[in-house]
Amino acid sequence: MALFRRQFLPGRKDDNAFTAVLGFTFAHWRFQPVVIGLIALAVLLATLADVMLPLYAGRLVDAIAGGTSDREAALDAALKSFGIIMVLGIAMAVLRHLAFLGIIRLTLVMISQVAEDAFHRVQRFSTNWHANAFAGSTVRKITRGMWALDLLNDTLLIALFPSLVMLVGTTILLGSYWPAMGAIIALGSVLYVGMTVALSLFYVAPAASLANAWDTKLGGALADAISCNAVVKAFGAEDREDGRLALVVDKWRSRTRRTWIRGTNNGTAQAVLLVLLRGAIIGAVLLFWWQGNATPGDVTFVLTSFFLLQGYLRDVGVHIRNLQRSVNDMEELVAMNGQPLGIEDKADAVPMKIGAGEIRFDDVTFHYAGHDKPLYENFNVTIRAGEKIGLVGHSGSGKTTFVKLIQRLYDVTGGRILIDGQDIAHVTQSSLRAEVAIVQQEPILFHRSLAENIAYARPGASMSEIVEAARLANAHDFIERLPKGYGTLVGERGVKLSGGERQRVALARAFLADTPVLILDEATSSLDSESEALIQEAMERLMEGRTAIIIAHRLSTVRSLDRLLVFDRGEIAEEGTHDQLVRLDDGIYRRLFERQAMDLARGLAA
Structure with missing residues (x-):
């Protein structure tokens, strides 16, 4: 999976976040060049079919409005235009279907790779990294980034690319008939796209990044409280935790509200500019008609082209907002991808x-x-x-x-x-x-069966080997008393077992590992x-040799x-x-031993 890792500076924002996220995405595209090429070709041809549609719609109108002197010729021209319109429509539908099939394949492979690589890295991050990271926040970063990648692929390949083709194609086609019309469309479209990009990058994106940061904190706060629910209950602190979460939710709500308002303002600005562009184009074609430079079919051609172009341009605003949102949603995942592991194997390991x-x-x-x-x-x-x-x-x-x-x-x-x-x-x-086998002070078990937890030290172990390890750890008897025996699920982190039972399962795991x-x-x-005696006996047995x-x-x-x-x-x-150290006058060990002995004596006296 190392091939899929790209190094980016963590924590970079705004335009740098776009550079990092898009670079990360394109790096993954390179591993499916044929799929990318087929998607691009299908989208290009489908969009060109859309570009040509207004031209034949205009010819259809001219055929109908051309008078009655030769109705058969007019009908022939109209049917020819109608046939081409239908062929273009069918071609566009088929090509877009193929493009969507391609994007499904591309995105599923990419999401799988990104998820596996993120999990690979998180598993190998240093102990210090895990000590400073919320598990809930980490999961949120990965899952949010995975689904943002789905939106990003759709936006770039199925949305923005055909919009660009439509814009260029329409400008060239109309410009070949009326250069002034081509200039109006080119200038207006450039202004519209430029304003949309600027607002998205420098107005909406910073607010969205902050909102996402609070979304991550919200996920971490939820996971922290839920995973420590036993402590919450022990102190009757449900109301206190409700209040603590409410503070985080309040911050998240205010940051998210600002993001959504800025997105709405961006959409309104785009709508106003589209109205102005509509007025310029319709006014120009009316002028051409009045001057005798455009037929009714030409007017239909221009209006149909504009309405199609307007749909694409209106969607450009949505697509750029989606692009900005997906980049913001992915930037934490990409930053995590660029973080050093902390402890890494050397090249010659x-x-x-x-x-x-x-x-x-x-x-x-x-x-x-x-x-x-x-x-x-x-x-x-x-x-x-x-x-x-x-x-x-x-x-x-x-x-x-x-x-x-x-x-x-x-x-x-x-x-x-x-x-x-x-x-x-x-x-x-x-x-x-x-x-090196280790039995921790607070053994951690997976929410899996007891057999799987014991066999974690040696996944290929047979059931008889698992049972023997449990016997050596004095765990077999309590396991057999459980309703499902070795098939019993232990709950998250082994919460369904007592401390002594968890400790014996951990010892069984170490027995099975059989390390030097x-x-x-x-x-x-x-x-x-009783548990102490059983565990002490198992520990002494485990240490032998x-x-x-x-x-x-x-x-x-x-x-x-x-x-x-x-x-x-x-x-x-x-x-x-022990005998040597306990005789040292004013020794550290002697003081510790005497203090524990006195504590034990007081406990017995009480």
Whole structure:
């Protein structure tokens, strides 16, 4: 899908947005040149048939009004003109039908490509990007841009292109009979189109861009409140959320109202200019008739040409407004398409295959974007193959960042991270993460069946392998008690399951992955004692034979680990086993352990 990506500067507005969106669209057109060519040819011929229609309508009138001296000759001329008019009409209908069939094929392929490419990019955007983006807003940008592409193709190929052909063709045809008439039509049409474009670009488009920005915020606000509905209910905050949304809706309404009013003003200005052009053309043909330079058929020819041209010109205003609207609707999608992924595979990246599982931080320096002071500076640590390591420390001390860097969710600023001697910056991200299983503190499940959620670690796993992984994770028994067993849908983010059940499903997923490196964001502190015991037992089983890194929240669970790393402000302040660290006077680990022990004692006393 990389072929379909074009780089554009994000956040550019107005005329630059037109350049970016049209460039994006034409880039996709290049992948269907034959279809584009056939559509253009069909539209061109159909419009030329429309251009010629007034000429033969005028000849028909001249044949009828030519007198009665030779009625048979007049009838023959009239029937000939009538026949040509019918042929032109049938040709136009058939050619337009073929053009529409072509545009259907073109647009469906393009929308599919754009949707797939947008999803491809969003999936690969960095963790930092996702942390700063509303899921609802992102979905709104993609879906709105997809359907805007449909309108844009129709506008350019089925609307504006034939309007241009009609304008040029009518000007040439009438100008060949009366040069002054051709000049009037050319000048009036240029003024009309120029005014329409100027108003659309510089008057309507800025307001539409702002309205779309608030439309995106509205989608984000809706998704944020709906996805957190459990919290809203917990605090009885429905009225408060109604009020919060009302503020966003009010801003969206005022911005959208301004856009619609400006669009209406634009339409009125176009209508006035069309009336003036109508007066100029009809006045000119009447003058030609009075001077004896035009027959009744010529008058019919001019009037019919004008009424057809007027329809096309009136529609030009609508088409340009549609063009402006579709560009505004697509600009956020195009800008997103041009954003860097953040974390990208290098050109020479190779697949990673972890054997023993030794992990080494070699003079690593890292700081988050927007932070002047690095979190890690010349940071060095080695985790031996098969070693069980606990990460301990206050919140914000660097534990979570440590495991995120191992997964390459962020790139280091300096130094390197090696796994079995392989620099993770030079391997493909997908192969790296396929070799490192992680069980998060708050496991996230798809709204799919339990079997699909467990098998997500290995899509080709058999049902017996899925069941065995669930048994090892102490999840099989509760799954079997569910009405549909492994076929049970778990709800969005696994909301239908308890915290302990979600945790065991995540452990089953890690068992099935069977990777040499394991990361556990230990999350038993908020569970009941029975769930905690089941999960602790499954975790100990899962760690066997693997290099395991455990972010420790309850220090009582890390006593048996080979080594503990105590983090403090991005440095390893203490290192050793539980027994060694608990004996350090005024040590960080000792203080944390004693505080938890006192909290537990108070809880038991209460």
